[in-house]
Amino acid sequence: MILTVDVGNTRIKGAVFEGDILVEYFVFEKNELQKKIKNILKKYKKTTHLVVASVGNIEKESFLELEKEVKIHFVSHQDSFPFVNSYETPQTLGIDRMVLAAGATLQYPNQNRLVIDAGTCVTYDFIDENDNYLGGAISPGLRLRYEALHNFTSKLPLLSLDEPKHFIGKSTSESIHSGVVNGLVCEIDGFINEYKGQCLKFIIILTGGDTEFLAKRLKNTIFANSNFLLESLNRTFQYKIKND
Ligand SMILES: Nc1ncnc2c1ncn2[C@@H]1O[C@H](COP(=O)(O)OP(=O)(O)OP(=O)(O)O)[C@@H](O)[C@H]1O
Ligand SMILES: CC(C)(CO)[C@@H](O)C(=O)NCCC(=O)O
Ligand SMILES: [K+]
Structure with missing residues (x-):
């Protein structure tokens, strides 16, 4: 399972995927980021990766504490894209x-x-x-x-x-x-x-x-x-x- 997180300019949105299927969707505020993600990981223990795309002003450091629990990938310009x-x-x-x-x-x-x-x-x-x-x-x-x-x-x-x-x-x-x-x-x-x-x-x-x-x-x-x-x-x- 993969937990995707979209850090927008206003809100943070996340979803857990099993293959192509969206299993659950979440919206949260910036100050609840770590707590909310920890809860999601607790609920979906099969989550192997946390994939983050951020245009907001959230620092990478806010996620690092979660590295003990899951592999984290921050999407960046260096990734391969299909276009x-x-x-x-x-x-x-x-x-x-x-x-x-x-x-x-x-x-x-x-x-x-x-x-x-x-x-x-x-x-x-x-x-x-x-x-x-x-x-x-x-x-x-x-x-x-x-x-x-x-x-x-x-x-x-x-x-x-x-x-x-x-x-x-x-x-x-x-x-x-x-x-x-x-x-x-x-x-x-x-x-x-x-x-x-x-x-x-x-x-x-x-x-x-x-x-x-x-x-x-x-x-x-x-x-x-x-x-x-x-x-x-x-x-x-x-x-x-x-x-x-
Ligand atoms: N609780 C909410 N808080 C803020 N905007 C909301 C809310 N619910 C609906 N909206 C609507 O969503 C729009 C903002 O969209 P969205 O939540 O996708 O923005 P975002 O989180 O800043 O993401 P992005 O930066 O990717 O646009 C606003 O124009 C507003 O009308
Ligand atoms: C335009 C926004 C703010 C939309 O979220 C974001 O894609 C962004 O910060 N873009 C950088 C400028 C650009 O896309 O050319
Ligand atoms: K947008």
């Missing part, structure tokens, strides 16, 4: 984006793929049918948009995510919900349509903390899978073991 990285700054490409690109390449072979991760940031990653990673885009995620409107103005309240009642907001709060939610939905459909103009056929995978909320609002057909990063982490690690 050719055509990014002009491959060393600054986020590890999460690399893992998503690897997962898309392995799970959907021989086709163009667009991965959209709607988390703290929204990332777009395109991998073509010849397994070249081409790059994509980074924009603010839903919660970040609400927070930015509040933090950088005097008059705008901090609202939490809610369904916009109208496209034309009739009050301050309606205007904010429309701007944030409809704005991001239009952005995502707009990006997809722009890519469609450049490349006829590709599959689209939507993942990240806002997957469910966004998926039903998009016009384009997508595979919605909020566990795609963790599943990709499992697949990327299997690929690494085979290719090392």
Whole structure:
């Protein structure tokens, strides 16, 4: 069994895998990291490896104490990945984006793929049918948009995510919900349509903390899978073991 851990910018997510099957999923805060992982390892005694992908500011040291109990692998730019990285700054490409690109390449072979991760940031990653990673885009995620409107103005309240009642907001709060939610939905459909103009056929995978909320609002057909990063982490690690 493998325990995968995704240290995001806001939250930490983990999942235990038996082969390709996700057995249990966990979300936790940074301050409970060690305690939570110890409990998971206690529950799943057959866990042989802990595989970590981190874009957050958690130090490797936070995991080292666990080395007595399990083999730990931190995914890094030095690992083998199943795609050719055509990014002009491959060393600054986020590890999460690399893992998503690897997962898309392995799970959907021989086709163009667009991965959209709607988390703290929204990332777009395109991998073509010849397994070249081409790059994509980074924009603010839903919660970040609400927070930015509040933090950088005097008059705008901090609202939490809610369904916009109208496209034309009739009050301050309606205007904010429309701007944030409809704005991001239009952005995502707009990006997809722009890519469609450049490349006829590709599959689209939507993942990240806002997957469910966004998926039903998009016009384009997508595979919605909020566990795609963790599943990709499992697949990327299997690929690494085979290719090392
Ligand atoms: N408990 C929660 N805390 C924070 N965000 C949440 C929570 N539940 C749902 N969300 C939604 O998830 C989004 C953040 O996604 P996610 O949890 O994937 O981010 P993350 O942990 O920072 O990961 P990443 O850095 O990979 O994007 C927010 O925009 C928010 O709307
Ligand atoms: C864009 C984020 C913050 C998304 O989690 C992460 O992938 C990251 O820190 N990336 C580094 C910059 C880049 O990917 O080009
Ligand atoms: K993200």
